[in-house]
Amino acid sequence: MRIFTVSTVGALVDSAAQQYGPRPALQDGALSLTFDELRERAVRTAAALGRAGVRRGDRVGVCMAKSADQAIAVLGVLLADAILVPVLPKLKREGVAHIVRDSGMRLMITDEARAREVIEAVPELPLLYGSEADVDPSLILPRLRGSESPDGGRAGASIGPDVAAIIYSSGSTGRPKGIMVTHRNITDGARITAQYLGVGPDDRIGSLLSLNFDYGLNQLWQALLTGACLCLHELVFPADAFRFLHEQRITVLPVMPVIITRLFDPRLLRRRPSYDLSAVRCVSTSGGAVSQRMIDDLAGVFPAAEVFLMYGLTEAFRSTYLEPDQLAKRPNSIGRAIPDVEILVLDEDLREVGPGERGELVHRGGCVSKGYWNAPEATAARFRSLPQFPGERVVFSGDIVTRDEEGYLYFVGRRDAMIKTSGYRVSPTEVEEIAAGFPAVETCTAVGVRNIEIGEDIALFYSSTGAEPVDEEALRSFLKDRLPSHMVPRYLWRRDAFPVTGNGGKIDRQELAAEAAMLVSGPGDEDR
Structure with missing residues (x-):
């Protein structure tokens, strides 16, 4: 397998079109795009952004449902020499507004499903409609792509060390921080991962992951680098996902523990899939601990697949992986570099x-x-x-x-109090800031409780401002309205007082975490 050395996304797109032009690059339902077509649409998008006033180094948001349109928007931003800022579609207004203002976003590409919320969150932000579907006339948003031919090729001014994307990931305290990922980070990550997974032009990558974070986006970069075809699927029901894997003859399947849990959720999957899934030769996991039960579930439906367990952090994308032949010998290891x-x-x-x-x-x-x-x-x-x-x-x-x-x-x-749940890194402070806005809550502290299915559940300890009990249903509703679903606490527990440390009287998070673990533990909880 020949992999060319490139250092920017623009060069990656050009190289893919030159090497693999008429081969399928992207599959989204009935829509199939070749590498030539993908490049042409991305170049048109870059040209449209230039006409909208986007210049080199401008931050451009993409807040869209997973689709070919989203992938094209992502590539178009980078071919315009702008900086991509992915915005998770399920973020609430406060989260969207923070990312827009912290990044200094020039404009955002969105779709009909998210446009209204973005407008309400940051009414001053210019929006472009990035979907080929019919636009809601009441929104009166300009389209991202027109029918005119692009002016020449892409701009191509970016070089490897330039920032390509700002990916927002929670810090240990306060609001989410934007991690500056360079073009070379992207191309190196694609090259390294494709190398140890053995991805090549005959592979079909099953995209069950979000295209808003480094792990999901890496599948797009790998496809461009190796000539593999990226096949998009929005995971809702397991049966539909297994049918997708069968019909598309997926060979490489990147997942997270939360996705494995959903794929094999007995409440959603009545029986083992009967589809022929022998084409899947490789399953890679990242984003949290993987239990033996999860590995057994994967082995049961993907008989030909090798399972690669991976560990990484957005600040450096990928750090370690465990070779499939070490899985049984070292089931609790995160591998080697x-x-x-x-x-x-x-x-x-x-x-x-x-x-x-x-x-x-x-x-x-x-x-x-x-x-x-x-x-x-x-x-x-x-x-x-x-x-x-x-x-x-x-x-x-x-x-x-x-x-x-x-x-x-x-x-x-963790050295700090970070909570890792459903593939997300959640700062306790983010949860606490919102919970403290509930009128009856005086003090609150969020901690993680181990749950092998998703990493950790979030538990919130709180004290009330008065003698009357807090209406927990109202508090839960308050939190659901203001937090993304993965940040809503599973457990709410009232305390009259909080344990404190000896240095300055700070709340003792470790003691609360131990108490939370004890409150949820019980017979038969081996996997927790």
């Missing part, structure tokens, strides 16, 4: 720890991003230099791990 990456395990004094000793996972080499947008202090805390690697910045993950004698890594826990 991916190609072109070195993983260090350091103590508080920045010394490498020995086998079995705990330390922080530190990533150096491939895919290290540029840091956080508009957050120099947070960048300095996470992206640091080490004396043994002068002139280089490495990423301190905040994850505590151990390493065995053969170099395989094992996750222990």
Whole structure:
């Protein structure tokens, strides 16, 4: 398999059209686009953005349902030498407004389903309608693409170190921070992942993942790099997903634990799928711990598939993977470093720890991003230099791990209080800020409770402003109206007082987390 070395998304799109032009690149239901057609539509989109006043380095949001139109919009933004800002469609108004204003967004590409909410969240933001479908005339949004031919080729001014995307991911405190991902981060991530997964032009990648985050977007970059076809599917019902995998003859299937849980949810899947799924040769997972039950479920329906367990962080995309032949031998390992990456395990004094000793996972080499947008202090805390690697910045993950004698890594826990749920990293402070706005809540603290199905559930401890009990149904409704579904606490518990630490009387999150674990534990909860 021949993989050309490219360092920008524009070069990736051009190279794909040159090498694989008439081959299928993107499948979205009945719509099929070749690499030539995908490039042509992306170039038209870039030209339309230029006519709308977008210039090199401008931040352009994309808030759309997963579709060929969304993929084309993403590529068009990058071919226009602008900076892509993916916006999760299910975000509430406060979240959308924060991303728009923090990024300094020039305009947003959206679709009919999300346009009204975006308009209500940030009425001053210019919008372009990025769908080929008929537009709601009451919105009066200009279309992104016209019928005119693009002016020449794409602009192509971007180079590898330029920022290509700002991907918003929660920090340990406060609002989500934007992670600056470069063009070279994108192309290196595609090259490295395709290398160890063995992706090639005969593969068909099943896209069950969102195109709003690095893991889902990486499937688009891999397709362009290798000539594989990316087949889009919006996961709602498991039976439909298995039929999609069968009909499209999917060979490579990237998933997350939350997707595995949904695919095999007994409430939605009455019986094992009877489709021929033997074409699936590779399943890759990231975004949380994978239980033995999940692995057994995958093996039961994908008999020919090798399972690759992967670990990563958006600040450096992908750090480790566990080879399929090590799965049974090391079921709890997150593997070893991916190609072109070195993983260090350091103590508080920045010394490498020995086998079995705990330390922080530190990533150096491939895919290290540029840091956080508009957050120099947070960048300095996470992206640091080490004396043994002068002139280089490495990423301190905040994850505590151990390493065995053969170099395989094992996750222990987070250094901070981050909650990882359904593939998302959630800052407790984000939940607490919203919950504190409920009139009867005085103090509140959010913690994670381990749940192997989705990583962690969110539990909220709160105290009330008066003697009367808080109406928890009203509180839950309040939270659902203001938070994305993955951030709504599963558990609500009232406390009259909160435990505090010895240093300054801060709320003791560790004690609350231990209490939460005890409250939900019980007989038969082996997987929790």
